[in-house]
Amino acid sequence: MKGFPNYLVALALMALACSIASAYDPAPLQDFCVAANSSTDAVFVNGKFCKDPKFVTANDFFFQGLNIPRSTANLLGSNVTILNVDEIPGLNTLGISLARLDLAPYGLIPPHTHPRASEILVVLEGTLYVGFITSNPDNRFFSKILNVGDVFVFPIGLIHFEFNVGKSNAVAFVGLNSQNPGLITIANNVFGANPAINPDVLIKAFQLDKNVVDYLQKKLFLSNILSAGDRSES
Ligand SMILES: *[C@@H]1O[C@H](CO)[C@@H](O)[C@H](O)[C@H]1NC(C)=O
Numbered sequence: 001m002k003g004f005p006n007y008l009v010a011l012a013l014m015a016l017a018c019s020i021a022s023a024y025d026p027a028p029l030q031d032f033c034v035a036a037n038s039s040t041d042a043v044f045v046n047g048k049f050c051k052d053p054k055f056v057t058a059n060d061f062f063f064q065g066l067n068i069p070r071s072t073a074n075l076l077g078s079n080v081t082i083l084n085v086d087e088i089p090g091l092n093t094l095g096i097s098l099a100r101l102d103l104a105p106y107g108l109i110p111p112h113t114h115p116r117a118s119e120i121l122v123v124l125e126g127t128l129y130v131g132f133i134t135s136n137p138d139n140r141f142f143s144k145i146l147n148v149g150d151v152f153v154f155p156i157g158l159i160h161f162e163f164n165v166g167k168s169n170a171v172a173f174v175g176l177n178s179q180n181p182g183l184i185t186i187a188n189n190v191f192g193a194n195p196a197i198n199p200d201v202l203i204k205a206f207q208l209d210k211n212v213v214d215y216l217q218k219k220l221f222l223s224n225i226l227s228a229g230d231r232s233e234s
């Protein structure tokens, strides 16, 4: 970069860094930008359309009832209640969201990833076996048994799970650093793809027999573990 003043080079590098960083939730450009679904009465755009601040109320930042236990009477024995920008429109552009996890004894939140968020979990009731796995080629597995008051972190994008290994119900809350973290549940995604993936791909990838792949592709994988907000489309 001969001939260019150093500060210009530094500025160019900073601009580059900023454009890379903007692949994540953007930093807020104003105090708030409450989500509106249409542009009809919106004033500016940053993430979602923003509601005209004149019409914003405290309820745009409010949700009630996360103290109520959710039903775990399903295949997995678990229930995830996520509060992201669709439930709390005031979260728009703020880069955070929250979820409540309910797990019956032996209940599982199956291996999944959040493509846009790291997660921090705190156990309020019960005992959870949790873990995440790092990228190839190491595939290192980090796991813990968590009791009440214990906290664990799942780095962005990595496959992780929560399993109730206690004798009573378990409850945990998680924070995520995206207004819309996204959810990819591995089994659902791979074996429940719609339309189905050519079984030859799965036979080879997972080193399985054809009949096992057929069996798995016919299985119904519980996809609505998020009682609100399973958003594969965005
Ligand atoms: C926006 O759309 C979501 C999903 O369809 C809906 O749940 C939410 O209530 C809508 N919000 C507003 C402010 O209309």
Ligand SMILES: *[C@@H]1O[C@H](CO)[C@@H](O)[C@H](O)[C@H]1NC(C)=O
Binding pocket: 069, 070, 071, 072, 073, 074, 078, 079, 080, 224, 225, 226, 227
């Ligand atoms: C999660 O709990 C809610 C409230 O108890 C219930 O309506 C919903 O069906 C449950 N979801 C699943 C997948 O069991």
